[in-house]
Each structure stands twice: as C-alpha cells, then as structure tokens.
Amino acid sequence: xxxxxxxxxxGGPLRLLEKWLPQIVLAPIFGLSLFFVYGFTAWTLxxxxxxxxxxxxxxxxxxIQYERLWSTPRWYVAVENLFVxxxxxxxxxxAIGLVLAILLDQRIRAEGALRTIYLYPMxxxxxxxxxxxxxxxxxGLGVEKLVRDLGFPNFTFDWLVNPDxxxxxxxxxxxxxSSGYVMALFLAGLRSVDDDLIKAAAIDGAGPIRxxxxxxxxxxxxxxxxxxxxxxxxxxKSFDLVIALTGGGPGYATDLPxxxxxxFAFQRSELGMAAASAIMMLTTIVAIMVxxxxxxxxxxxx
Amino acid sequence: MAYGRLSLVGACAAGLLLSSTAAFAQGExxxxxxxxxxxxxxxxxxxxxxxxxxxxxxxxxxxxxGGGDAAMTALRARVVAGDPPTAVQLKGPGIQEWAEQxxxxxxxDVASEENWDDKLPAVLADIMKYDGEYxxxxxxxxxxxxxxxxxxxxxxxxAEMPTTWDEFNAVADKLQEAGITPLAHGGQPWQDAxxxxxxxxxxxxxxxYRKALVELDQDALTSDTMVxxxxxxxxxxxxxxxxxxGREWNLATQMVMNGEAGFQIMGDWAKGEFLAAGQVPxxxxxxxxxxxxxxxxxxxxIAFFKVRDEEQQKGxxxxxxxxxxPDFQExxxxxxxxxxxxxxxxxxxxxxxxxxxxxxxxxxxxxxxxVPSMAHEMAVPRSVRGEFLDVVTNFFxxxxxxxxxxxxxxxxxxxxxx
Numbered sequence: 001x002x003x004x005x006x007x008x009x010x011g012g013p014l015r016l017l018e019k020w021l022p023q024i025v026l027a028p029i030f031g032l033s034l035f036f037v038y039g040f041t042a043w044t045l046x047x048x049x050x051x052x053x054x055x056x057x058x059x060x061x062x063x064i065q066y067e068r069l070w071s072t073p074r075w076y077v078a079v080e081n082l083f084v085x086x087x088x089x090x091x092x093x094x095a096i097g098l099v100l101a102i103l104l105d106q107r108i109r110a111e112g113a114l115r116t117i118y119l120y121p122m123x124x125x126x127x128x129x130x131x132x133x134x135x136x137x138x139x140g141l142g143v144e145k146l147v148r149d150l151g152f153p154n155f156t157f158d159w160l161v162n163p164d165x166x167x168x169x170x171x172x173x174x175x176x177x178s179s180g181y182v183m184a185l186f187l188a189g190l191r192s193v194d195d196d197l198i199k200a201a202a203i204d205g206a207g208p209i210r211x212x213x214x215x216x217x218x219x220x221x222x223x224x225x226x227x228x229x230x231x232x233x234x235x236x237k238s239f240d241l242v243i244a245l246t247g248g249g250p251g252y253a254t255d256l257p258x259x260x261x262x263x264f265a266f267q268r269s270e271l272g273m274a275a276a277s278a279i280m281m282l283t284t285i286v287a288i289m290v291x292x293x294x295x296x297x298x299x300x301x302x
Numbered sequence: 303m304a305y306g307r308l309s310l311v312g313a314c315a316a317g318l319l320l321s322s323t324a325a326f327a328q329g330e331x332x333x334x335x336x337x338x339x340x341x342x343x344x345x346x347x348x349x350x351x352x353x354x355x356x357x358x359x360x361x362x363x364x365x366x367x368g369g370g371d372a373a374m375t376a377l378r379a380r381v382v383a384g385d386p387p388t389a390v391q392l393k394g395p396g397i398q399e400w401a402e403q404x405x406x407x408x409x410x411d412v413a414s415e416e417n418w419d420d421k422l423p424a425v426l427a428d429i430m431k432y433d434g435e436y437x438x439x440x441x442x443x444x445x446x447x448x449x450x451x452x453x454x455x456x457x458x459x460x461a462e463m464p465t466t467w468d469e470f471n472a473v474a475d476k477l478q479e480a481g482i483t484p485l486a487h488g489g490q491p492w493q494d495a496x497x498x499x500x501x502x503x504x505x506x507x508x509x510x511y512r513k514a515l516v517e518l519d520q521d522a523l524t525s526d527t528m529v530x531x532x533x534x535x536x537x538x539x540x541x542x543x544x545x546x547x548g549r550e551w552n553l554a555t556q557m558v559m560n561g562e563a564g565f566q567i568m569g570d571w572a573k574g575e576f577l578a579a580g581q582v583p584x585x586x587x588x589x590x591x592x593x594x595x596x597x598x599x600x601x602x603x604i605a606f607f608k609v610r611d612e613e614q615q616k617g618x619x620x621x622x623x624x625x626x627x628p629d630f631q632e633x634x635x636x637x638x639x640x641x642x643x644x645x646x647x648x649x650x651x652x653x654x655x656x657x658x659x660x661x662x663x664x665x666x667x668x669x670x671x672x673v674p675s676m677a678h679e680m681a682v683p684r685s686v687r688g689e690f691l692d693v694v695t696n697f698f699x700x701x702x703x704x705x706x707x708x709x710x711x712x713x714x715x716x717x718x719x720x
Binding site for chain 1: 371374375378381382399400403489490491494544545546547548683684685687688692695696698699700710714717720
C-alpha cells in the first residue's frame with residue numbers, strides 16, 4: 001500500500017526530498033572541496049604570478065617568480081633530490097615488497113604474524129621513523145659506533161652527515177617504512193590469482209620460478225600501477241621524514257621540493273616564490289596522474 | 303552594627319568598582335610572542351607582572367615552535383583578517399617589512415616624552431623606527447660575537463684566550479694535536495651564518511661588515527676581503543668534529559662545559575646554559591669578545607600594531623612606556639642573560655660577562671663599530687638573509703672554493719633583491 005503510494009505519489013514534499021536527497025547530502029562536501037582544494041589551488045596559482053613577499057599582494061607580475069625559482073641553485077638541489085629519492089624509493093619498495101610478498105605466499109607458518117610485523121612500520125608516522133633512523137644512522141651514537149665498539153675501529157658509515165650521501169639515508173628510512181605496505185598490496189594481488197591457472201602451469205611443466213615470471217606476475221599489472229601511483233605521490237609530498245631525519249641538511253643537501261616550499265613561504269617571507277614552487281610540484285603530479293586517470297577512465301568505459 | 307556591615311559591603315563594592323575602573327584606565331594588551339622556553343618564559347612573565355601591576359589586562363598569546371615561523375604564520379593570518387594582536391615580538395628589518403604594509407602603530411608620543419633617542423644606541427633606534435617614527439620598543443641587547451672557552455682545556459695545551467684569528471688558529475691547532483675538538487659547533491644554517499658574520503667582522507672590520515652584510519654592496523661582496531673571510535671559515539670547518547651536522551647550539555655549549563671541546567662561537571644566550579649548569583663565569587668558563595674589533599648587535603623587540611579598540615590603544619602606550627622603563631629592563635635581562643637596551647640602566651646586579659658586554663657596547667658606539675647581526679635578522683630582510691644562509695651553509699658542508707662561494711653569494715643576493 002505504502003509502496004504503491006510512493007511510486008505514484010506525484011509531487012509530494014517527501015517524494016521531492018527523496019529525489020533530491022543524494023544531491024542535498026553531497027552538496028556541502030562538494031562545496032567544501034571545491035572551495036578548500038580547488039579554490040586554494042587557484043589562489044596559489046594566482047599568487048605565483050605576483051610579487052608577494054611577507055603578505056599576499058594581488059598585482060600581476062608575470063613569470064618573475066618562476067624565473068627567480070629556476071635561477072636558484074637550491075631549487076635544483078631539491079628537484080635533483082626528488083628524482084634520486086623518488087626513483088630509488090619507488091624501485092626499492094617495489095622490489096622488496098614484491099620479494100616479501102612472494103616469500104609470504106609460500107603458505108608458510110605464522111603468516112599472519114609475519115605479515116603484521118612487515119606491515120607495522122606503516123603504522124608509524126614519518127616523524128617517528130625519521131627520529132629513530134636519525135639516531136641509528138648518527139655516526140657518534142648508532143651503527144658506526146656499534147661496529148667500531150665491536151672491534152672494527154676503521155669502520156665508517158657516516159652517510160647522515162655527508163652531504164653527498166645524506167639523501168640516501170632518507171631513501172633507506174622511507175623504504176623501511178613503506179615496503180611492508182607494498183608487500184600487503186602485492187600479497188592481496190597474488191592471492192587473487194586464480195588457482196586453476198597456477199595448476200595449469202604446473203601441469204604444463206612450469207617450475208615455481210617460471211610460473212611466477214610467466215603466469216602470475218603479468219597478472220599483477222594493476223597492482224604494480226596502483227603501487228607506483230601511491231609511492232609517487234608519497235615521494236613528491238615527502239616532507240616530515242626529511243625534517244625529522246636530516247632537517248634538510250647537512251646544509252641544504254637533502255632538500256626536497258616540499259621542504260623548499262615550506263622554507264620559502266614560512267621562514268623567508270617569499271610567498272610568491274613558494275607558490276611558484278608549489279605549482280611546479282602540482283604540475284609534476286598532474287603530469288603523472290593525468291595519463292593514469294585517462295587510462296582508468298578509458299578502461300571503465302570499455 | 304548592621305549599618306557598619308553595610309558600609310563595609312559598600313566600601314568593598316566601591317573598592318571593586320575602583321579597581322575595575324583602574325583596569326579600565328590602563329587598557330588591555332594582547333601580546334603575541336614565541337618566548338616559550340624556560341628562561342624566556344620567565345622573562346616575559348616579568349613583563350606581564352609589571353603590566354598587570356599597573357592595573358591593565360594582559361592577554362597572552364604564546365605560539366611555540368620553529369624560531370617564530372609558526373608565530374609569523376599566525377600573525378599573517380590575523381593581519382589579513384583585520385584582527386591583529388596589540389603587540390608582537392618582531393625584530394630587525396622584519397619591523398620595517400610590516401611597517402611598509404601599513405599595519406604598525408606609531409608610539410612616537412611616548413618615545414619623545416621619554417627621550418628614547420637618548421636612551422638607545424643610534425643603530426638600534428633606527429631599527430625601531432619607520433619613517434622616523436617609533437613603531438617598536440627593544441627589550442634587550444644580545445651580543446653575537448662571543449668566544450666561549452673551557453679554561454681547563456686551554457690549560458692542558460698551555461694556551462691563553464686568543465685575541466686575533468691567527469692566535470685562534472694556533473691554539474686550535476694545538477688542541478687538535480692534543481686530541482681535543484677545538485671548536486664546538488652545531489651544523490644548522492643559522493649557526494653556520496653566525497660563524498660567518500663573526501669572522502666577517504673579525505677579518506674585514508666594521509666598515510667592510512657594514513658594506514657587505516648590511517648595505518649589500520656588490521663590490522664589497524666580491525672583494526678579496528670576502529674571499530679571506532671564506533678562507534678563515536674553511537679553517538674553522540677543519541676545527542669542528544665530524545659529527546656536528548644538525549646539532550643544536552646548546553649541545554655544542556655542553557661540549558665546552560664537559561671539556562670535549564675548547565671553544566664555541568655563539569651569542570650570549572650560551573651564557574644561560576653555563577649558568578643553568580651552575581658554572582661561574584671567569585672560573586668554570588671564560589667569555590671574551592671574538593677576535594676582531596666591533597660588536598655585533600642582536601636585539602629582541604616588541605612591535606605595536608594598529609588596533610581599533612580604544613582600550614587596546616591605551617594599553618599599547620602603557621606597554622611601550624613600560625618596556626623601556628629601567629626596572630623592567632633590569633629584571634627582564636637578568637632573567638634572559640642579555641643586557642638592557644636602555645643605556646641608563648645600572649649594571650651592578652649583572653655578572654662579569656654582561657658587564658664586559660656593556661663596556662664593549664659603549665666603546666663600540668664611541669668608535670662607530672657597532673653593527674647589526676645578519677644571521678639574527680637585524681640587518682637584512684629574511685629573503686636576503688636566507689640567501690646568505692644557503693651559500694654559507696653550502697660552503698661549510700662541501701669543498702666549494704672561497705672564490706666560488708663569493709661569486710655565488712653575490713649573484714644570489716642580487717636575485718633575492720629582485
């Protein structure tokens with residue numbers, strides 16, 4: 001009775017409400033993200049075309065901030081570090097994550113416990129990871145001192161305080177933090193591979209290595225892609241790890257674009273230049289995300 | 303009886319009314335600052351107590367963290383929103399930068415009434431003024447170019463406190479041979495820049511310092527003297543232990559205290575660390591001016607913002623007068639380890655190092671060798687200071703040649719002023 005009344009109920013207020021309910025519920029969130037995400041992005045873009053220093057000014061100044069940015073040696077250090085850090089971090093996490101996942105996939109005992117142990121670093125914040133590794137890698141407190149005390153007085157491991165190698169310590173800490181997460185993604189992917197396929201491969205005479213390389217891994221393409229996307233944006237927005245681990249030092253040897261932007265916006269009163277560097281970061285992300293979104297959308301339309 | 307009690311109540315009510323009107327008369331101030339660590343918090347407590355003793359209302363807005371970065375961010379937001387605090391801990395050219403935005407209040411009537419011009423060193427008074435009018439009041443004077451030493455360590459190599467950079471290098475070489483770190487140093491950009499400016503004054507002298515680090519004259523920046531400054535800085539780099547990167551300045555001070563290192567070059571806030579450890583100046587630790595002729599000035603100050611509320615406008619004037627009052631300057635600086643900005647304050651209660659500082663200050667004013675600190679935001683805007691910090695810290699942490707450093711410095715500063 002009530003169901004039929006509803007279905008042909010014409011223009012009652014309840015009916016109207018029901019019709020518009022999804023829009024009404026979503027509108028505030030939509031408005032908020034429109035304003036706080038896209039509005040502020042547009043504002044930052046505009047600021048990057050002004051001569052803003054200590055406070056925002058709105059007088060158009062063209063590309064001057066971008067010219068200044070790209071003539072700053074420190075920015076080149078930050079960008080170069082991003083490539084070194086990003087490349088090694090993504091590659092390292094994928095390699096370690098995949099190997100761990102394959103090893104865990106061998107139906108070993110206590111798998112649940114091991115999985116938790118490997119995944120657990122992800123639960124720590126980067127600040128904690130950074131501080132802990134700062135102590136571990138400090139030549140006067142950590143690994144170097146330990147090995148020397150064990151009777152190797154010439155052992156040297158001073159990457160943390162060596163400007164040429166400091167960025168690699170950031171890579172080490174970041175890989176330690178995130179490879180467990182990648183492992184979990186891959187493990188889920190491995191488990192979703194159809195058992196029949198593996199059995200078929202076994203019947204065809206493929207050993208475990210051959211069946212992984214030729215049958216299972218090619219099916220993990222989507223997992224690879226999502227892992228790379230997640231790791232890439234982790235790398236580009238990396239900030240807290242560097243601050244806690246090296247403070248951008250020695251000197252500014254471990255600066256990344258995010259720490260560069262923070263320094264210029266908040267320590268140097270160079271809002272315009274900081275905005276320009278933020279826009280450069282955004283364009284990097286867009287350059288990576290747009291092809292991904294494009295392929296995803298095309299895939300779903302098919 | 304009943305009558306008496308009533309009158310008592312009446313008197314109390316009248317008293318309350320009186321005290322509240324007194325508070326009314328003295329106005330209200332909101333002070334935004336980042337004096338949050340031990341000695342600093344105690345020092346700002348002195349100001350709060352003094353202000354409240356005059357019957358005013360004090361609204362405290364401490365914002366900790368990042369050497370004031372967080373506070374500056376909060377300040378920006380408040381000013382843009384049209385609701386600035388009454389008074390803010392600001393310093394150096396930062397005062398001018400905010401004044402240029404037209405948001406600082408003029409307290410010249412208080413200043414001229416109390417003759418601030420005669421009480422402050424001219425270099426400092428200029429920093430407090432915008433367009434010839436006082437917009438800020440200094441609370442203290444810190445000296446940056448101090449050399450701190452452990453007498454026992456010096457005695458081990460039979461050395462005296464050095465008075466020239468050559469002597470310093472000689473003593474440092476001896477210490478190094480004896481297996482003691484000659485110079486305790488923390489590897490943070492601002493600390494590297496502190497060394498740099500102390501060396502710049504010591505090697506180049508006050509006129510060179512002023513031309514290169516204050517006026518940013520390209521000829522001075524690219525001169526041979528600047529190359530010599532970087533050469534000496536390279537020498538100092540060799541006297542620092544390999545594990546200095548990222549170390550806090552107070553940990554470096556502790557190295558001197560424990561006898562792990564001979565010297566530290568750091569402003570007089572380092573004295574606070576020695577005193578807090580119960581050490582006696584002249585016995586357990588030595589203080590002397592760093593080699594060279596001059597005095598590098600660093601000063602904390604309170605800037606006044608334009609506020610609409612009349613109570614706050616009234617409070618602003620009271621606060622301005624209070625900050626410069628001898629009583630407050632004395633108690634604040636005893637707590638913070640610096641010396642009073644107001645030159646008329648007697649120095650009897652201060653320790654030996656502070657008294658030396660005061661004598662040197664007067665001598666420096668006399669001989670025109672008082673210069674503002676670049677590393678501590680007294681000389682140039684933060685954007686230019688940042689370029690100095692980048693080049694100096696990069697030089698200190700690499701094997702860049704002095705000539706390259708000079709060239710990079712000159713072009714960076716040119717760009718920052720664009």
